[in-house]
Amino acid sequence: MATFRAPAGDGEVLAVPDFAEVPRLVAENRRRLARPDVVVGGLPLPELRALARREALNLADGGRTATVRERVFGGGHPLPDGRGSPAPLLLAGHQPELSHPGVWVKNFALNGLAKKVGGVPLHLVADTDTLKTASLRLPVVRGPKAHLEAVPFDTFAGEEPFETRRVIDADLFRSFPDRVAPRSAGWGYRPLLPDAWRGGGRTVGEAFTAMRRDRERAWDCDNLELSVSRLSQTEAFARFAFHILGNLRRFREAYNAAVRAYRNANGIDSKNHPAPDLADGEAPFWVRTAAGRRERATAASDLRSLRPRALTLTLFARVCLGDFFVHGIGGGKYDEVTDAIVRDYFGLEPPAYQVLSATLHLPLPAFPSTPDDLTRAERRVRDLHWNPQRHLPPEIAARKAALVASEPPVTDRAARRAWFRELRRVTEELRPLAADQVPSAEAERERVRAEVAANAVLRRRDYAWVLYPEAALRPFLRRFLDV
Numbered sequence: 001m002a003t004f005r006a007p008a009g010d011g012e013v014l015a016v017p018d019f020a021e022v023p024r025l026v027a028e029n030r031r032r033l034a035r036p037d038v039v040v041g042g043l044p045l046p047e048l049r050a051l052a053r054r055e056a057l058n059l060a061d062g063g064r065t066a067t068v069r070e071r072v073f074g075g076g077h078p079l080p081d082g083r084g085s086p087a088p089l090l091l092a093g094h095q096p097e098l099s100h101p102g103v104w105v106k107n108f109a110l111n112g113l114a115k116k117v118g119g120v121p122l123h124l125v126a127d128t129d130t131l132k133t134a135s136l137r138l139p140v141v142r143g144p145k146a147h148l149e150a151v152p153f154d155t156f157a158g159e160e161p162f163e164t165r166r167v168i169d170a171d172l173f174r175s176f177p178d179r180v181a182p183r184s185a186g187w188g189y190r191p192l193l194p195d196a197w198r199g200g201g202r203t204v205g206e207a208f209t210a211m212r213r214d215r216e217r218a219w220d221c222d223n224l225e226l227s228v229s230r231l232s233q234t235e236a237f238a239r240f241a242f243h244i245l246g247n248l249r250r251f252r253e254a255y256n257a258a259v260r261a262y263r264n265a266n267g268i269d270s271k272n273h274p275a276p277d278l279a280d281g282e283a284p285f286w287v288r289t290a291a292g293r294r295e296r297a298t299a300a301s302d303l304r305s306l307r308p309r310a311l312t313l314t315l316f317a318r319v320c321l322g323d324f325f326v327h328g329i330g331g332g333k334y335d336e337v338t339d340a341i342v343r344d345y346f347g348l349e350p351p352a353y354q355v356l357s358a359t360l361h362l363p364l365p366a367f368p369s370t371p372d373d374l375t376r377a378e379r380r381v382r383d384l385h386w387n388p389q390r391h392l393p394p395e396i397a398a399r400k401a402a403l404v405a406s407e408p409p410v411t412d413r414a415a416r417r418a419w420f421r422e423l424r425r426v427t428e429e430l431r432p433l434a435a436d437q438v439p440s441a442e443a444e445r446e447r448v449r450a451e452v453a454a455n456a457v458l459r460r461r462d463y464a465w466v467l468y469p470e471a472a473l474r475p476f477l478r479r480f481l482d483v
Contacts, residue, residue, distance in 0.1 A: 022117065051239075086121045095205075097409075111480075122322070164203065176197060254340075254344040374445075
């Protein structure tokens with residue numbers, strides 16, 4: 001099992017495999033998936049993949065294929081329409097939320113990798129996932145301290161899929177930048193938030209997507225985009241779902257075996273991680289209800305109402321749609337489960353993918369104290385109580401030093417008990433002599449502790465991109481256009 005760790009340092013990047021390996025892996029994936037002997041939903045896999053590509057590209061960006069052709073390919077590459085040898089289709093995806101830069105780099109790398117292999121970049125907007133919070137966390141600096149504060153951009157009324165989640169409180173949503181402003185006044189720079197924020201959009205997800213795409217296009221990253229809710233209405237997806245529902249018992253066995261193997265390999269006790277087992281009769285999809293909510297699907301569910309779960313989405317995207325997928329850390333780990341399902345249920349060697357993440361800190365000044373400084377400050381306070389001789393003149397501390405040096409052997413229990421009693425008595429005699437140092441040591445410990453805690457807030461990597469200044473964010477992201 002692979003181990004992926006988020007980059008710790010400012011500007012650091014995790015890319016596994018390396019960008020230089022991607023062209024070879026794309027070609028290898030295309031070879032692996034050219035399997036007419038594998039039939040999915042009544043079609044040989046190459047035919048289903050051609051259908052899925054054709055439908056996805058016709059739907060992407062509202063079906064403006066002529067505009068898409070000119071904008072994405074400059075007239076130089078054909079759309080992947082199933083005729084001849086289509087250009088490679090590269091995929092990435094994420095929920096339509098205000099993600100942090102370490103997630104957003106996937107979109108820019110997707111664009112850069114597609115150009116590198118003469119392919120097509122398609123970003124899947126996972127609007128079938130749920131909005132889990134209606135607030136944004138930001139750092140608030142007050143003197144030598146900093147803390148996290150959650151500022152709401154809307155009223156939260158429980159989880160709901162982005163697909164249907166409309167703005168509940170329009171005034172709260174519209175006023176969000178104004179309410180963040182006093183909290184960011186001490187940052188020393190102007191964040192993108194007031195310039196990027198939009199109050200419109202049919203749903204919250206659409207508003208956030210529009211904000212993101214405005215910046216991407218301004219910064220020379222113009223991928224095709226398609227919502228998962230629309231992708232799930234295609235014939236290709238219906239055939240894929242029908243293929244699973246038609247042999248649900250065997251799929252459930254493969255799915256549950258893969259999930260359990262992942263838990264065992266990673267020492268996970270939770271039955272909900274990375275996903276719950278499928279119960280008897282349960283299908284690996286969501287069903288969109290008439291009220292706009294979602295519930296677990298069964299074999300009897302209407303194909304038109306199905307929405308993929310996380311593992312099912314990447315299973316369809318990697319096997320039936322694209323030639324290469326760019327994942328974040330979480331998706332990359334979970335797709336170890338998908339790989340096992342691809343082998344077991346579809347009889348295919350799973351296509352390779354990339355795990356990509358990065359770290360960009362907000363350009364806020366850090367406090368000078370470090371965790372090592374805190375360790376030293378805490379040790380000094382402890383020593384003043386338990387080892388006061390270390391902070392006293394040598395002539396005063398000599399008695400305890402001599403006592404420490406004369407520690408009896410472990411085998412002489414009676415001598416050791418007497419030695420411990422004498423050590424405690426001498427320590428208690430010396431402690432008052434160092435008492436005048438305790439207040440300053442404790443004050444220093446609290447100062448260092450506050451600064452270390454503040455730095456932990458200031459150096460988080462998961463702040464939303466709208467909280468960054470353009471001068472820092474733009475060059476960081478655009479570097480991935482030339483991977």
